[in-house]
Amino acid sequence: xxxxxxxxxAPAFTLxxxxxxxxxxxxxxxxxxxxxxxxxxxxxxxxxxACQFNENLAAFQRSGAKVLGISPDSAAKHVxxxxxxxxxxxxxxxxxxxxxxAYGAWGEKTMYGKKTVGTIRSTFVVxxxxxxxxxxxxxxxxxxxxxxxxxxxx
Numbered sequence: 001x002x003x004x005x006x007x008x009x010a011p012a013f014t015l016x017x018x019x020x021x022x023x024x025x026x027x028x029x030x031x032x033x034x035x036x037x038x039x040x041x042x043x044x045x046x047x048x049x050a051c052q053f054n055e056n057l058a059a060f061q062r063s064g065a066k067v068l069g070i071s072p073d074s075a076a077k078h079v080x081x082x083x084x085x086x087x088x089x090x091x092x093x094x095x096x097x098x099x100x101x102a103y104g105a106w107g108e109k110t111m112y113g114k115k116t117v118g119t120i121r122s123t124f125v126v127x128x129x130x131x132x133x134x135x136x137x138x139x140x141x142x143x144x145x146x147x148x149x150x151x152x153x154x
Contacts, residue, residue: 002104004135008058009037011102012125015070015092018078023068023092025126032065032133033126034148037105038141039119040107041073041081049121049141053088063152070094071107071119103139123148 004010024031036053038046053060053067060067062065067089071091073081078091097119100106105122106115108115125134135153136144 002102003137005134006105006132006134008120008132010101010124010130010132013099013102015094015099016075017090017092018075018082020075023090025130027137028066029130030128032040032063032128032152034065034067034123035103035121035126036068036121036123037041037103037119038070038121039099041077042084043139046071047081047085048069048079048116049144050087051085052141052143052145054085054091057151058090062151063149065125066151068092070099072097072100092145109138125151129143 010025012025014022014064017023038049040046050069070092072095073093075093094100097106100119105120107120108117109120120137121139123136123139124132127133
């Protein structure tokens with residue numbers, strides 16, 4: 001399975017956002033972008049993680065970083081999730097897991113003691129040149145946004 005590390009080129013992608021508009025990693029060239037992969041909209045861990053990224057959004061923006069969330073969910077689910085929690089950053093749909101696989105965020109994992117295949121909660125800081133500056137795999141949802149923000153500040 002692919003595992004990206006600092007210095008690797010971030011895999012290029014174009015995915016539809018919650019409104020069906022295509023969003024490409026290339027659109028953010030010249031800026032830092034936080035790309036985080038999560039399993040499903042409106043589940044306890046994913047909601048906590050999304051809300052914490054949202055609560056810290058102004059601080060991410062002050063540091064020059066944009067935030068993108070990616071899951072296998074549909075645009076319609078993303079719209080409902082954003083509206084329910086007031087999320088102000090784009091949520092992208094990767095239903096065939098191609099982008100997740102390219103980032104190493106899709107594969108075998110252990111949930112509740114059982115092996116399964118699915119989204120591996122992962123986050124990447126992509127620098128202004130399109131390279132991975134930092135990669136986290138198998139992250140804990142609660143408190144992760146603050147750790148990412150702290151990395152940007154150091």
